[in-house]
Amino acid sequence: MTEEKLVSIGEVYLKSDRSSGNMVVLKEKEEDSHHFIMFVGDSEFAAIAKEKGMVEPKRPLTHEFYLRIVDNLSVEFLRIEIYDMKDNTYFANVFFRANGSEHTIDSRPSDAVALALNRKIPILVNYKLFRRELTPEEIKEYEEICKTVKF
């Protein structure tokens, strides 16, 4: 496996509109033109929005429910890495320490990002998955492509 550049994410943005759905945009810094974008389902969008303080669901969301279970155990979450895209699907790993050793769990990026925001751990994204800022014309075409991508 070749050495790949991981970018440490500083900004997580949410956008939602009827035509393109729920978008999660990750950037290293606010002023950067390069970004990582993924389209997510309603529950995953709500989970990330909750962690950003944008919504306040009355009942625990799925990831909150499990994090409360984990809080009874000795688990230290370390970081998440969104590292690849295969068959039009992004892949992430979540790293944590338990029972004295480090573990890695396969994850959808949306679950990983919600967890990372909750636990305030680093979000790392493979630079090859980043995109430069698009022109309005490119956005239209790009969104058509993105809508066919599953997460």
Next chain:
Amino acid sequence: MTEEKLVSIGEVYLKSDRSSGNMVVLKEKEEDSHHFIMFVGDSEFAAIAKEKGMVEPKRPLTHEFYLRIVDNLSVEFLRIEIYDMKDNTYFANVFFRANGSEHTIDSRPSDAVALALNRKIPILVNYKLFRRELTPEEIKEYEEICKTVKF
């Protein structure tokens, strides 16, 4: 708190249609006319459908992701209880053993049922939340009420 009768669920049914949404129906036995019904979101419906072997998502769902983390720890899930309805919302508790003691975690019933099916642990429902079989006329009226109930 008064002693309340808990029913042990033997059957979990899923129904989905455009007019009434995603329904999860719990019964003690297949032939029983009394049942517990709840309306759930798409993700929660998918999680339960996955556990029933009805769908096979390519990527881990949120609860599967967390259960894989929990599998690295010493947790024994014991049972779930759907025990009350307040402010038009059903409430459940999940019971588990970790570090030598028993813990209880507040949960939405949909998360609890998906977990229970995954771990093959008892699903218990307070009998006061059960309903008898409805006539077709009652179903129409009842579904209107249910649609306003949040889970």
